[in-house]
Amino acid sequence: MIEIEIKKSLHGSTGEMDLSVDLEIKEQDFIALTGKSGSGKTTLLRILAGLEKVEGKITVSGEIWQDGKHFLPPQQREIGYVFQEYALFPNMTVEENLLFVENDRVLSDRLLELTELYDLKKRLPHSLSGGQQQRVSLCRAMMKRPRLLLMDEPLSALDPEMRMKLQNEILALHKEFGTTTIMVSHDPSEIYRLASRVLVLEQGEIINDGKPKEVLLQTQGSQKFSFEGELLDITKVDVIYVAIVSIGQQLVEVVVSSQEAENLKIGQKVRVSTKAFAPMIV
Incomplete structure (x- = not known):
């Protein structure tokens, strides 16, 4: 001991x-x-x-x-x-x-x-x-x-x-x-x-x-996974916004709403999670 x-x-x-x-x-x-x-x-x-x-x-x-x-x-x-x-x-x-x-x-x-x-x-x-x-x-x-x-x-x-x-x-x-x-x-x-x-x-x-x-393990409720990453970029593709997030050794794309795109800042820490089959960024 x-x-x-x-x-x-x-x-x-x-x-x-x-x-x-x-x-x-x-x-x-x-x-x-x-x-x-x-x-x-x-x-x-x-x-x-x-x-x-x-x-x-x-x-x-x-x-x-x-x-x-x-x-x-x-x-x-x-x-x-x-x-x-x-x-x-x-x-x-x-x-x-x-x-x-x-x-x-x-x-x-x-x-x-x-x-x-x-x-x-x-x-x-x-x-x-x-x-x-x-x-x-x-x-x-x-x-x-x-x-x-x-x-x-x-x-x-x-x-x-x-x-x-x-x-x-x-x-x-x-x-x-x-x-x-x-x-x-x-x-x-x-x-x-x-x-x-x-x-x-x-x-x-x-x-x-x-x-x-x-x-x-940081998932809540019915979330299937939850990872923390760094927001690298947000781009507009047609009528939707796509956030690029660095998680570990990988980059992932997440679709976000126009309101979310306005509130998010490049370089900030974000958490990417899924609930059922719809990814969301918070």
Whole structure:
């Protein structure tokens, strides 16, 4: 069990705010941490990693990582940290990057096999693709068999196909090593696929906490789906108006009324939903 009761003053997206978290996490849970930029997600990971000091208490399996008297340094916290940037040693091979953390060739070979990197273990990072480098970064984070795995948007720079592949590998490693995992993500499909629990941060506070389906499913009444996107353009075609909306990696066209076309503004966030078979934009 991880028990977190912390408070820290931050400069958030809208000015000064307090990061205030009172939370319990079960061992071997997979937690997705989401919310707007500047809400405190990365800071919370850094606090758990011991990279920032804070008021309060953090206890992991009965061991005090931090309180008013004690502060366990990062190297003693049994954590793995995967950043958005790969942060690999450029002059070391894939294998050497792993063995630098822990001189356990059996474990490094096992991790490289799980992530389909074994045949590339003598290669230098610059000769690998972005997805391959991120897999090396993930393997390196697992070399100490961490009690807690922290990931800060590790897949955001990758294309959709590679993201899905690495999502499967992250889940496999999470289960194989029985780690407790906390991952920052803004991708609903990624959160739904990986996480057993979702925490939504806003202005430093947890405003929603539950299972992915409960937190992410935003349809109401008889709506069949509901997605948020950015309004890119509105064009008039004969007597109708067509809105172009960016949703994830796709563009969709939605017919809107003349009154809706007048009230909508290019660049604003909109929600596209369906009720029965008639799409509507709100």
